[in-house]
Amino acid sequence: MTAHITAPDSVRDREIQAEQDHLDRVYDRLEEKIHEAEFLMSDAAKRGQVGTPGALAERDAQVFRAGVHLNRLNSEFEDFLFGRIDLLPGKDGVRGPDGAYTSVEPADDAVETGGGDGGGDGDAAGGEQRARIAETLHIGRLGVLDADYAPLVIDWRAPAAAPFYRATPVAPGRVVRRRVIRSRGRRVLGVEDDLLRPELSVTLDGAALPVVGDGALMAALGRARTHAMRDIVSSIQAEQDTVIRAPAASVTEVEGGPGTGKTAVALHRAAYLLYQDRRRYAGGILVVSPTPLLVAYTEGVLPSLGEEGQVAIRAVGSLVDGVDDGAVTLYDEPAVARVKGSARMTGVLRRAARGALSLGDVPQRLRVVAFGARVELDARELRRVRQAVLGGTAPVNLLRARARRFLLDALWQKSGARPRYDDPELAAEARAAFDEDISTEDDFTGFLDAWWPELTPRGVLAALADERRLAGFARRVLTPAEVRGVARSLARDGLTVHDVALLDELQVLLGAPAKPARPRELDPLETLTGLEELTTYAERTAPAPRRRDTERQEYAHVIVDEAQDLTPMQWRMVGRRGRHATWTVVGDPAQSSWPDPEEAAAARTEALGTRPRRRFTLTVNYRNPAEIADVASRVLALAMPGTRPPEAVRSTGAEPAFRTAGADPYDTVRAEVGRLLADVDGTVGVVVPMGRRDEARGRLAGLGERVVVLGSLEAKGLEYDATVVLSPAEMADESPAGLRVLYVALTRATQRLTVVATPADLPDAAGVPDLLRP
């Protein structure tokens, strides 16, 4: 642990004032830059575009950067400037493999051992260890230089900022004091220091180095939660920083239990990668999230880190064009989900994509008039032509041209015209005239539209709602019971989360279906609001940016959050979006709601290919207090025996509460929510078994804005100040992965947990469900 010292108020006030002075300098400098930018703009406008393109580009880049800063400053950041490190004199820096100055060590003469004349606690070995601060760095959301190009603020992603996150008392490097600065707008509110070299007597500008506060991490963790995730930029921990800055090449895999910061790390990594190599990631970064709720929860983090536009956060159920964001919140019952998610569906869909041509009102005869005579193909002949066309490997919709050609061939043969021409040239001419004659005939074009229609993924999927038909396509792949379940689910209204991956697969098998236009991502420059008046040379000379009206199909980097939950079919879908990408994959097998981990692992391997992988593990739970983590770990022991839970970093003294539901369980839940709302300042989540979700939403309506009611599968990745978990046993029994889903539900709270048991839980006299007893 780092040392914390409670300084007198006068010291605290003086230190806050010192940081205030620095922040004032930063704002003054930024204002200067803005004025400079405005002058440059009007100057450039006055003189027209004089100067070399290079000089103009340079000037415009300055204008652009100033505009970005202005924009950031005007959006009410709590903490533009949030950190500071005070460093001993150092040896020349050596960069680590990821570009960070991890190996920077103090200079050999940085620490002097004196004669103990400072009084106090000189140790037995004699002599006090003295040192002085040689350098102070301030760290913030963006870098700011003063007029002499000396850094006033270093961007948190810069290599020089790494020691702020990496230094520990065991390996402090040059860092003596790490300070987190709390500010809002232009006002510094407080400072919290960690002393990393408590054994040293250190001076700064000749005076003893003061240390203030109880540590910033604990302050951050204890704060009330809202419905939006906060960035953790001021308190990223060393093991997290290593992942955030890991080299981008290949695949970075991160595992860690609940609350270890996987989602936070994944998002900060996206911002870091963009900072490192903006050009490379102009190809876009895709973050795949399990639910629209988690997308909504995390969406604000990147803008707060200074990044937006190039990163698309998408729920796995809305990766496909034409499927509206947030619209897909229907879940299949577990047995059906298991079939729809399985890689076995690829075989079924392959047959369906081709077989769908023969469904519905397929014309059984083609009759045309050519060269004044009637030519006809009957049902058998047409079937033969279709077989021959389908011998091609192209997607079905792209075989249409081949179908047309083969039909004309068959008609030509049938017409008997061919033998009449001995001369090949004449024969070719006659054939061309024959084709032309027929192709312009309405009978022929109408026939082709009906006989080889353009198939859409939605149309084909809907056709599988017919049980007999599906059984045909699924022969020897699915059991009759599986066929029945899938067909019935497709007959119901609305797409489920698992249908979306099937649509994506069909899109590939069918080829280029008509795409509905949908305004989506904007060009990054367009999304930097506040920049309207600032343009760059590149912008003025480039053609107007094209608005993206469909989903990007491929990305430069793909981040998969909650990766343990992707089904094989979803891995195929996501894999297609990152065929040439580098990847960051974060997850926790113990929280997986997918029942067939081996099948999913195979699909994951296929999606990630043979790229080299780097693995990281996160070990500390920053969300749950030890009291809650302890109850959750009882379920982990049942769900995945032998798995070590992450270590909870704090405890609150508040033990989880257990209640037995009365005659109406919702009355009990309502009362418990009321109690928790009084106990915590922020949000309360009520997590219920999926089968109760809709009923619970109805019965628990009107509890106020701070309360959210969700099904267990929707709780993934979310967190609340307090949670009520209704019926652990029902949750555990809902699917083969039910215990792991329950583990997720129990690990959502940052402060309080109340468990309400129903008779299914076999609660003891104290209300503790059978599953949760120690």
Ligand SMILES: Nc1ncnc2c1ncn2[C@@H]1O[C@H](COP(=O)(O)OP(=O)(O)OP(=O)(O)O)[C@@H](O)[C@H]1O
């Ligand atoms: N270094 C940190 N400083 C402050 N807060 C942190 C830090 N690391 C994580 N947290 C907080 O801990 C909580 C859990 O983080 P996050 O949701 O990223 O964890 P996770 O590993 O994705 O969890 P789960 O697997 O349960 O979804 C969040 O509130 C996050 O802000």
